[in-house]
Amino acid sequence: MNPLTCPLPVFDTETILMGHGGGGRLSADLFRNVFLPAFGNSILGRADDQAFLEIGGARLAFTTDSFVVKPLFFRGGDIGSLAVHGTVNDLAVGGATPLFLSAAFILEEGFPLECLRRIVSSMREAAQRASVQIVTGDTKVVEKGSCDGMFINTAGIGIVDTHLHLSADQARPGDVVLLSGPIGDHGIAILAEREGLSFEADIVSDTAPLHSLVADLLATGATIRCMRDPTRGGVASSCNEIAQTSGVGIQLEEKAIPLREEVRGACELLGLDPLYIANEGKLLAICAPEDAERLLAAMQRHPQGAGASRIGSITSANSGLLTMRTALGATRIVDMLANDPLPRIC
Amino acid sequence: MNPLTCPLPVFDTETILMGHGGGGRLSADLFRNVFLPAFGNSILGRADDQAFLEIGGARLAFTTDSFVVKPLFFRGGDIGSLAVHGTVNDLAVGGATPLFLSAAFILEEGFPLECLRRIVSSMREAAQRASVQIVTGDTKVVEKGSCDGMFINTAGIGIVDTHLHLSADQARPGDVVLLSGPIGDHGIAILAEREGLSFEADIVSDTAPLHSLVADLLATGATIRCMRDPTRGGVASSCNEIAQTSGVGIQLEEKAIPLREEVRGACELLGLDPLYIANEGKLLAICAPEDAERLLAAMQRHPQGAGASRIGSITSANSGLLTMRTALGATRIVDMLANDPLPRIC
Ligand SMILES: Nc1ncnc2c1ncn2[C@@H]1O[C@H](COP(=O)(O)OP(=O)(O)OP(=O)(O)O)[C@@H](O)[C@H]1O
Ligand SMILES: Nc1ncnc2c1ncn2[C@@H]1O[C@H](COP(=O)(O)OP(=O)(O)OP(=O)(O)O)[C@@H](O)[C@H]1O
Ligand SMILES: [Mg+2]
Ligand SMILES: [Mg+2]
Ligand SMILES: [Mg+2]
Ligand SMILES: [Mg+2]
Ligand SMILES: [Mg+2]
Ligand SMILES: [Mg+2]
Incomplete structure (x- = not known):
């Protein structure tokens, strides 16, 4: 057993829980145990976006x-x-x-x-x-x-171009993880609106189309393995999915993850981890190490990638897991959540 | 003014009514006044199925x-x-x-x-x-x-075959209207189930896929102008749409419309007109007169068209209207309904 994993409670339930719609572990279980076996075909089995x-x-x-x-x-x-x-x-x-x-x-x-x-x-x-x-x-x-x-x-x-094969199973050790900008804005904006919270005015949803940013990235000719929009379940869930599907580890650098001060503050206040909060206009990209610099530069040249950053890398260690080196230098597992921290966010 | 038309009440409403989902006049109004102007493009404008x-x-x-x-x-x-x-x-x-x-x-x-x-x-x-x-x-x-x-x-x-151009605007005077089998079974089956009505056991939804019947019809090479599955709003609404879109009249023969005795009885009991009741496995086809016989024969050879019948024809008179010659020989207008006789039927 991998030293970083620990036994997790099993959620066996006879009824639908809010968490089945949360984009985390219960969602993935429902897909794997109910939808995929019934509809089962190789196209659906890819389970990409x-x-x-x-x-x-x-x-x-x-x-x-x-x-x-x-x-x-x-x-x-x-x-x-x-x-x-x-x-x-x-x-x-x-x-x-x-x-x-x-x-x-x-x-x-x-x-x-x-x-x-x-x-x-x-x-x-x-x-x-x-x-x-x-x-x-x-x-x-x-x-x-x-x-x-x-x-x-x-x-x-x-x-889609017939030459392009982006998929969550393409990440390889050494690859680099890029993120197009600060996380959590959408989820916190919705929550603030819903609960009438006072920081409401400062936090605005990042909802935006990513087609133009993606077109610019593809035009660089850089080797992109996989892209995701980290919506329900946030960056943590998307990275977990990629780590599991590719059979690699993903290690994020906490200090490198872009996060607005207002969102950080709101998350602290509410006891929420921004890594799990939904985004609706952010792009996560895994690319070959030799192309990371110019891909990041292309992101930053695009208005929607102005806040882009290199947030982590793919490892052969900790296969299937997402880990994060915290600001204090410790490494912790960032697991998939079972329940849904913020329902009805999209 | 066409002698058969009469001024209709205008439904001006500030809120959504059940009828906006009924597949009748309010549905068509909502599409024409709200969705089409906003999304407007020539593909959506066809308004086919x-x-x-x-x-x-x-x-x-x-x-x-x-x-x-x-x-x-x-x-x-x-x-x-x-x-x-x-x-x-x-x-x-x-x-x-x-x-x-x-x-x-x-x-x-x-x-x-x-x-x-x-x-x-x-x-x-x-x-x-x-x-x-x-x-x-x-x-x-x-x-x-x-x-x-x-x-x-x-x-x-x-x-779709690039040579095929089926559309509600293709009906021409002289064309023939074919129907693949008895109407109203689905709507009445749902209603019976919902209301716990006693004739429940005799009436079963006709829900079925039409792809195989349609393939057989296309294989005849007959000139088909347009096909519809008469779902919400029933045969009456589908025929009204075709009459309006093609700028022709449609005249149905009441005696020719296939209808199960149980469904006729249930409709009489409930004060419902079977022409407006939803079907989920029936096919309405408009074809050139010279091909009507062999198309009908092809329908009847298919298990799902065993009860098929020639139910009417396209006229140049009464443009935009659906009329029906009743069993007693009178001709009446079969208008589009504004409200929804049977909500939540599909
Ligand atoms: N009910 C379902 N039936 C079949 N496939 C499903 C079902 N629900 C989800 N999936 C599949 O599971 C995978 C993940 O779906 P998910 O909705 O989480 O992705 P997403 O749309 O990118 O995220 P979000 O919905 O948060 O925007 C996709 O491959 C999707 O096709
Ligand atoms: N909200 C909408 N936005 C855009 N187009 C719409 C909308 N609702 C209906 N339409 C269009 O209106 C036409 C009629 O739609 P409708 O749903 O009645 O057809 P249908 O699917 O064949 O019937 P049913 O829903 O009863 O099976 C179609 O061309 C459809 O694309
Ligand atoms: Mg989804
Ligand atoms: Mg999505
Ligand atoms: Mg997605
Ligand atoms: Mg529809
Ligand atoms: Mg339909
Ligand atoms: Mg239809």
Whole structure:
């Protein structure tokens, strides 16, 4: 047994818990024990942020997300822009150029049309900014009390270069971990809005499309192994997934992880670890060591990567684990969370 | 003014009504006044059951639906099989071969895992039967009381022959309207289950995939103008949409419309018009008159078209309207409904 691991409590449950939607360990268990065995096929089995499909000679990426964020409007965005960015980003981090989106609404009876119009117009702007077209949709209405205002699902299709094979199983010892900017802004902005916390005004969601930043990175020709948007479960969960899938260790440097003072303060106040907090406009990239400098430079040249930093590296030691060298020099395991520290964040 | 039209009350509302999800006039208004102007592009503007996309030399169909059916399990199916069939059918009626599906779940905290497993296994069977792969998905959980058990969204991608241009704007005077079998079974089965009505045992949902029936029809080489799966809003709404989009009249023959005795009886009892009741495994096809006989014969040869019938024709008179010659020989307008006679049917 690896000296850094320790036996973890098993969450055996007969009902769905909030944690099954948290993007952490319970989510991964549900996928592995329920969805994957039933739907089982090699495309789904990759379990990356998008599926790659070969159709009629074209190589496509396909992805979906439902959005249940509460509240619907928050500093920096709303459920509509989030629903567009989320799907655009899951395509982009696979190296795909996002092209087409679907938009399906579940609306609660009595929902104000004025709010729907605002959300739809925010989706339009987000789609324009990301150069995608919303080409199909669906609208269902349920009785008052049967859903919480509105839920949106988007699915997206993008086109991918046939030479590109980004995947969570590609990380190798020696590789470098880059992060495009400060973490935790989205999750803390939502929490502040929801709970009416006083630091609300200072913290704004980072929700943004990543397609343009990704295009710049791909254009460098650098060897990128894998990219992720660290959403639910935060940077910690994304890194854990990559470490497990590639069978490598990931070691982060706490001092190198960009974090706004306001977010650090809010996390301390609330007892939250920013590594687990959701981001909606940040990019995590694993690349070959010889290309790390110029990839980081390309990130920093892009407005959305201005705060980018090299936050860690891939190791052969501690295979399957994420560790962090703390500011004080100690090394600790950063495990996948079982429960959900911040539900309904996206 | 056409002598058959009459001024209709305008539904101006500031909030979402159940009818906005009914697949009738309020649904169409919401699409035309809110979604289409915001997302506006020529692909969405077609407003058919699926979008056609040209990507990398391939011609694809893309569609999405959310499912909020209540109850989750019913005679003949469950929300899982429905979610697969619904999206497979929206691809198939565009002439596409369905290939790949996404599956996104919104689960209520406390939902029994056993029910989730049953539903997921029913999706697996439905996907196998329709020869599609579920390749990507998403799982969100909301607090108890924030959704009604579970909602599922599926999106789907299919491939279409570049020569095929099925669309609701293709109907021409003289064309023939074919229907693959008896109507209303799905809607009445759900209603019976929900309300605990006594005729429950006799009426079973017709939920089924249409890809194989459609493949047989396309293989005849007959000139098909347009196909629809008459789901929410029933045959009446689908025919109204085609009449409006093609700028033609559609005249149905009441006596020719297949209807099971049990469904007719239930509709009479409940004061419902079967023309507006949802079907989940029926196909409506408009074809050139010279091909009608052999297309009907091909339908009837397929197990899912055994009860097929020629139910009407396209006219130049009464442009934009659906009319029906009743059993007694009178002609009446069959308008689009504003409200939703049967909510949460799919
Ligand atoms: N219900 C499901 N059915 C099939 N696959 C699923 C399901 N839920 C999740 N998955 C798959 O699990 C993997 C992880 O999904 P997840 O939703 O965590 O990724 P993500 O969309 O990038 O994150 P987020 O939803 O936080 O934006 C993906 O490969 C996804 O396709
Ligand atoms: N919220 C929306 N945004 C964009 N387009 C929408 C939206 N809702 C519906 N549409 C479009 O309106 C048209 C009709 O949609 P509708 O859902 O009634 O068709 P359907 O899926 O065939 O029917 P059903 O949902 O009953 O199975 C389609 O072209 C669809 O893409
Ligand atoms: Mg996502
Ligand atoms: Mg992602
Ligand atoms: Mg629909
Ligand atoms: Mg349809
Ligand atoms: Mg549909
Ligand atoms: Mg997801």
